[in-house]
Amino acid sequence: MFEQLKEYLQKRIAVTDEQFEMISKDIKVKTFEKNKVLVAPGEISPKAYFITEGLMRCYSIDSKAKVNIIQFAPENWWISERNSLFNEPSDFYIDTVEPTTALLIPKNYIQDAAQTIPCFADLNYKMLNNSIRFMQKRINMLLxxxxxxxxxxxxxxxxxxxxxVPQWMIASYLGITPESLSRVRKDLAHKHFKV
Amino acid sequence: MFEQLKEYLQKRIAVTDEQFEMISKDIKVKTFEKNKVLVAPGEISPKAYFITEGLMRCYSIDSKAKVNIIQFAPENWWISERNSLFNEPSDFYIDTVEPTTALLIPKNYIQDAAQTIPCFADLNYKMLNNSIRFMQKRINMLLxxxxxxxxxxxxxxxxxxxxxVPQWMIASYLGITPESLSRVRKDLAHKHFKV
Known part of the structure; x- marks a missing residue:
């Protein structure tokens, strides 16, 4: 489990085995069954999750009981509830779509690790900016x-x-109806595109 | 001009006048006419902008020549092209919607300032996380x-x-048609809601 996070970090910044051990002492591993809700709106989540196996998602349920998926997090992705960093209650749910094993990362992990390994600050800066770029692109796609x-x-x-992932969840992430997604998949199949 | 940025920062973190002067020596002030394109897709922007008067926006133009507005930046807002932080070409346009005066902020300003004033790192962390929270909310609204x-x-x-702002630009930001926006405004006016 920890090996996966170590590899993830070592691909991005210089971290020795000793440094990794030092900064990992508060990380715990946990396995969750399918459909386990880890955070719900109104709650404050004390942790971020680094997925080593399985799949989580972040979503809302709107006033018409429609589920709106903000993010999927499969293996080697992070998922966290950002309001909790400011000790504010969550706007979203986080749950497991499959049985999932994740590392439970204390919420200020990367900031704290930066005290031990200065280049962690750069990694955090890059990861936050990449999230912003990614979301700008998603907003642009939705528009x-x-x-x-x-x-x-x-x-x-x-x-x-x-x-x-069930097709309705993909449709929910894309902001289209399941019927539209089904049409798109049929059209792509006709064009011999592997879907 | 610089006073506005100083106030902005002092509301958020402890910065003395001397410290502000030290970290502001590379900032320039510039006034732009209306409809001035400052960054276009494919270009690398060397700067972020802090608006002291006027209004900028960040947008894309899609294959159907439709304009999609990602962000507005009026007074006391920041606007920047994030790909440029990684020396990658922009996906978006940034231009002025009104005649605009802005501070031209070197792209690693807050990181560099953190060398002089350590709490700048916290400010940067908060601002980046707030951008992410804000965009998650926007994605949720669009869905x-x-x-x-x-x-x-x-x-x-x-x-x-x-x-x-022209109504069509607001509609573009909201991801709805100008006709829908016009209907919404009429409905709200009937409900005596000040629009």
């Missing part, structure tokens, strides 16, 4: 892209999720 | 909210923009 463009973007971002 | 809910959220976020 402008066709259902087909959104779906093609989704399979580029999450190449192994199309068979793991 | 789930009605045209009226989106408009009410817009006037809460940008209280003084509804009269300054």
């Amino acid at each position: 402008s892209a066709t259902a087909e463009e959104r779906y093609l973007d989704f399979i580029k971002l999450y190449p192994n999720l199309t068979l793991r | 789930s909210a009605t045209a009226e809910e989106r408009y009410l959220d817009f006037i809460k976020l940008y209280p003084n923009l509804t009269l300054r």
Whole structure:
């Protein structure tokens, strides 16, 4: 479990085995069953999750009981509830879509690790900016892209999720109806595009 | 001009006049006419902008020549092209909607300032996380909210923009048609809601 996080970090910054051990003493591993709700609106989550196996998602349920998926987090992704960093209650749910094993990361982990390993501050800065770039792109897609463009973007971002996730959840993430998604998939199949 | 930035910072972190002078020596002031394009897709922007007067926006133009507005930046807002932080070409345009005076902030300003004033790192961390929270909320609104809910959220976020910005631009930001926006405004007026 910890090896996966160590590899993730070592791909991005210089971390020795000793340094990794020092900064990892407060991390715990936990396995959750499918459909386990870890954070609900109104709660303050004390942790971020680094997924080593399985799949989590972040979502809202609106006044019409429609589920709106903000993010999927498969293996080697992080997922966290950002309001909790400011000790404010969550706007969203986080749950497991599959049985999931995750590292439970104390919420100021990267900030604290930066005290031990200065280049962790750079990593945090890059990860936060990448989240912003990623979300700007998503907002742009939601404002402008066709259902087909959104779906093609989704399979580029999450190449192994199309068979793991129910179609209605993908439609929810894309902001289209399940019927539109079904049409898009049929059209792409006709064009011999592997979906 | 510089006073406005100093006040902005002093509201958020402890900065003395001397410290502010030290970290501000590379900042320039510039006034731009209306409709001036400052960054276009494919370009690398060397700067962020802190608006002291006027209004900028960040947007894309899609394959159907439709304009999609990602962000407005009126007085006391920051606007920047995030790809440039990684020396990658911009995905978006940034231009002025009104004649605008802005401080031209070197792109690593807050990181560099953190060398002089350690609490700048906290400010940067908070600002980046707030951007992420803000965009998660916007994605959620685009996935789930009605045209009226989106408009009410817009006037809460940008209280003084509804009269300054052409209606089609507000519709573009909200991801609705100008006709829908016109209907929403009429409905709200009937309910005696000040729009």
